[in-house]
Amino acid sequence: MTGSSWRISRVDRTRVLVVPDLGAGGVPAAVDRVARTGGRFGDGEATIGARNGPGEAAPAPAAATAPAAPVGVGLRPGGVLPAVVGDDVTPAVGDRLVTAPGHRPGDPDRFLVAPRTGELLRDTVDRTSRSQVVAANVDVVLVVEPLDPSPSIGRVERLVTLAWRSGASPVVVLTKTDLVHDTAHWLADLAAAAPGVPVRAVSATTGDGVAELLRLVEPGATLVAVGRSGAGKSTLVNALVGEDVMATGERRGDGKGRHTTTHRELVDLALPDGGRAWLIDTPGLRAVGLVADEESVEATFAEVADLAAGCRFGDCRHEREPGCAVVAALEEGTLSERRYAAYRAQLREAHHAAVRADARLAAAQRTDWKRRTVAMREHHRVTGKGRR
Numbered sequence: 242m243t244g245s246s247w248r249i250s251r252v253d254r255t256r257v258l259v260v261p262d263l264g265a266g267g268v269p270a271a272v273d274r275v276a277r278t279g280g281r282f283g284d285g286e287a288t289i290g291a292r293n294g295p296g297e298a299a300p301a302p303a304a305a306t307a308p309a310a311p312v313g314v315g316l317r318p319g320g321v322l323p324a325v326v327g328d329d330v331t332p333a334v335g336d337r338l339v340t341a342p343g344h345r346p347g348d349p350d351r352f353l354v355a356p357r358t359g360e361l362l363r364d365t366v367d368r369t370s371r372s373q374v375v376a377a378n379v380d381v382v383l384v385v386e387p388l389d390p391s392p393s394i395g396r397v398e399r400l401v402t403l404a405w406r407s408g409a410s411p412v413v414v415l416t417k418t419d420l421v422h423d424t425a426h427w428l429a430d431l432a433a434a435a436p437g438v439p440v441r442a443v444s445a446t447t448g449d450g451v452a453e454l455l456r457l458v459e460p461g462a463t464l465v466a467v468g469r470s471g472a473g474k475s476t477l478v479n480a481l482v483g484e485d486v487m488a489t490g491e492r493r494g495d496g497k498g499r500h501t502t503t504h505r506e507l508v509d510l511a512l513p514d515g516g517r518a519w520l521i522d523t524p525g526l527r528a529v530g531l532v533a534d535e536e537s538v539e540a541t542f543a544e545v546a547d548l549a550a551g552c553r554f555g556d557c558r559h560e561r562e563p564g565c566a567v568v569a570a571l572e573e574g575t576l577s578e579r580r581y582a583a584y585r586a587q588l589r590e591a592h593h594a595a596v597r598a599d600a601r602l603a604a605a606q607r608t609d610w611k612r613r614t615v616a617m618r619e620h621h622r623v624t625g626k627g628r629r
């Protein structure tokens with residue numbers, strides 16, 4: 242007998258809402274194996290998937306199963322849940338929870354967070370705290386950017402880097418094609434700003450391009466929509482799902498105003514071929530603080546990284562070094578000044594983020610050391626040791 246697998250669909254202050262998981266094939270997932278150690282099964286390992294153990298009956302296809310109502314699971318003090326492996330974790334939307342065989346719903350201690358395959362991170366405004374997990378276990382990041390008002394190529398480049406960093410694949414989705422005349426040139430510009438990344442244009446109003454986008458989705462996949470407020474993320478989620486599952490905002494000409502979506506939410510997505518997938522809607526990002534590394538920046542600027550391979554010096558900074566292939570391309574005009582500047586800016590930011598992360602780590606270690614020193618003094622006071 243196996244336990245079951247769940248996904249976190251929403252995180253509230255004191256609890257998370259969980260829904261039954263769909264495995265790799267988009268069918269309900271069971272926990273293949275949970276190794277028990279002593280009375281707790283937190284020390285062992287769990288593998289999760291739609292695959293069945295030997296001799297087990299195949300689960301019913303998800304298409305035949307109505308999406309079950311979410312179940313509330315209380316959080317532990319500090320807003321954490323126990324993990325399958327290691328310390329308690331702060332849960333994120335998209336996290337997989339596993340339950341042991343014989344689990345009774347409503348028994349919170351029986352839910353354990355499975356190891357994440359990836360995290361979509363954003364930098365927090367408060368730079369002393371760590372970066373925030375926007376979503377966990379994501380396969381595809383939909384970088385949603387409106388065609389009206391005009392797209393910001395820089396914002397798309399930053400979100401694409403964020404996506405690469407998460408271990409997921411980005412897809413750029415240009416929304417509101419019904420409001421503009423010329424989509425073709427934007428499609429070309431954005432394709433050049435994200436080499437190797439699919440770029441699609443849709444209108445949720447007319448339904449244009451929605452079916453084509455849906456066809457890209459693989460059964461069992463987890464998608465997350467990110468982008469500025471008013472980009473049309475929730476409207477796109479509703480168009481893909483074919484039902485108004487998320488509230489959408491009033492359109493304002495200036496694109497400003499209050500954020501409509503205020504929480505992250507995972508919804509069930511029925512695919513045309515009968516499979517199912519997951520879709521996470523998120524609140525609009527005010528500014529995109531890059532939590533990036535050099536590799537994810539170089540994935541976004543793949544053509545610049547290719548050029549850099551031709552520089553005379555391996556540690557070329559592409560400034561004034563002789564034999565620099567990047568500067569040569571700039572002079573020839575095959576690389577644009579804008580693209581070059583954006584590449585340099587992202588690299589700089591990735592470097593600063595790394596330095597900040599190191600500083601945070603050092604600060605955390607100092608705090609821990611202080612705590613232990615205080616605890617040690619307390620101990621001495623109580624036992625009288627070392628106080629003569």
Ligand SMILES: Nc1nc2c(ncn2[C@@H]2O[C@H](COP(=O)(O)OP(=O)(O)OP(=O)(O)O)[C@@H](O)[C@H]2O)c(=O)[nH]1
Pocket residue numbers: 416417418419420443444445446447468469470471472473474475476477488489490491492493499500501502503523524525526
């Ligand atoms: N004409 C047109 N309007 C659209 C389209 N998609 C979205 N909108 C409008 O744009 C406005 C913002 O859409 P939302 O889906 O709420 O935007 P959002 O990205 O979810 O915004 P936040 O939740 O604040 O982050 C709404 O008034 C939508 O009706 C589209 O394809 N065409």
Ligand SMILES: [Mg+2]
Pocket residue numbers: 474475476488489501502522523524525
């Ligand atoms: Mg929204």
Ligand SMILES: [Zn+2]
Pocket residue numbers: 549552553557558559560562564565566567568
């Ligand atoms: Zn160079």
